[in-house]
Amino acid sequence: MTHNNRALVVLAMITFAAASSGCSTAKAVRVKPWERAYLADPTMDPDRDPLATAMAEHVYFSREAAQGGRGVGGAGCGCN
Amino acid sequence: MPPRNPGRGYRLMSSRGLAALIACASVMIRTPAGAEVRVGEAFPPFERAGLLGARIPATSGKVVLVDFWASWCAPCKASFPAYERLNSEFSSKGLVIVAVSVDRDATAYTAFVKRFTPSFLVVLDRDQKLVREAQVPTMPTSYIIDRQGRVRYTHPGFHGYETEKALRTEIAMLLSE
Numbered sequence: 619m620t621h622n623n624r625a626l627v628v629l630a631m632i633t634f635a636a637a638s639s640g641c642s643t644a645k646a647v648r649v650k651p652w653e654r655a656y657l658a659d660p661t662m663d664p665d666r667d668p669l670a671t672a673m674a675e676h677v678y679f680s681r682e683a684a685q686g687g688r689g690v691g692g693a694g695c696g697c698n
Numbered sequence: 699m700p701p702r703n704p705g706r707g708y709r710l711m712s713s714r715g716l717a718a719l720i721a722c723a724s725v726m727i728r729t730p731a732g733a734e735v736r737v738g739e740a741f742p743p744f745e746r747a748g749l750l751g752a753r754i755p756a757t758s759g760k761v762v763l764v765d766f767w768a769s770w771c772a773p774c775k776a777s778f779p780a781y782e783r784l785n786s787e788f789s790s791k792g793l794v795i796v797a798v799s800v801d802r803d804a805t806a807y808t809a810f811v812k813r814f815t816p817s818f819l820v821v822l823d824r825d826q827k828l829v830r831e832a833q834v835p836t837m838p839t840s841y842i843i844d845r846q847g848r849v850r851y852t853h854p855g856f857h858g859y860e861t862e863k864a865l866r867t868e869i870a871m872l873l874s875e
Contacts, residue, residue, distance in 0.1 A: 651835065651836050651839075652766070652837060654837070655770045655803070695770055697772060697774070697838070697855065698837075698855035
């Protein structure tokens with residue numbers, strides 16, 4: 619078997635392993651609605667302290683000359 | 699010295715790799731959990747779920763409202779007064795409300811029940827067996843089961859007055875059948 623064919627077989631094996639391990643579907647890694655107790659805990663909220671958030675934002679703005687765009691916010695149970 | 703066979707090692711590696719791959723795949727492909735309970739299907743039986751708390755009475759021939767809730771879920775808290783109203787309105791006519799908590803923390807469950815003191819049945823699905831069987835799409839989710847034991851309506855989420863109004867209409871309709 620040529621070197622190229624070997625590489626192809628190894629690549630196929632890796633692809634098969636990734637597909638069968640559930641990496642291919644978003645559903646397989648989804649936290650079920652009834653398993654979100656820890657996510658709903660107030661301590662999971664990155665903005666639970668408004669003063670700390672304001673200070674962090676100020677530092678971020680001062681250092682990076684940028685504001686906002688910090689990604690999606692908050693924790694929560696994702697209910698309803 | 700035996701003649702060198704460059705293909706042998708690779709063939710050996712390849713067959714071993716394939717065997718390992720099949721073994722991995724067989725472990726990874728798990729038994730699927732229960733499918734989501736849909737309208738027209740029978741609701742999973744309460745008996746085998748090992749629910750804690752109040753004993754569920756015989757529900758055959760009655761209209762049953764099953765609600766999955768948790769102490770950490772805000773809309774669930776909002777739904778309790780509505781279920782209280784529905785229970786006082788329809789329990790004498792043959793409605794049974796079963797509120798199933800999916801809390802893993804029994805203390806949080808107890809505190810919630812103490813605070814709201816519901817007049818309807820409240821049970822704890824601590825091992826989350828029943829909720830896994832039902833595969834609720836969101837928290838809370840309620841199911842209305844007719845006198846024949848079939849799920850007739852589902853309500854993913856609780857949206858205040860709208861949900862309460864829909865529940866009232868559907869329960870009244872099933873009770874009159």
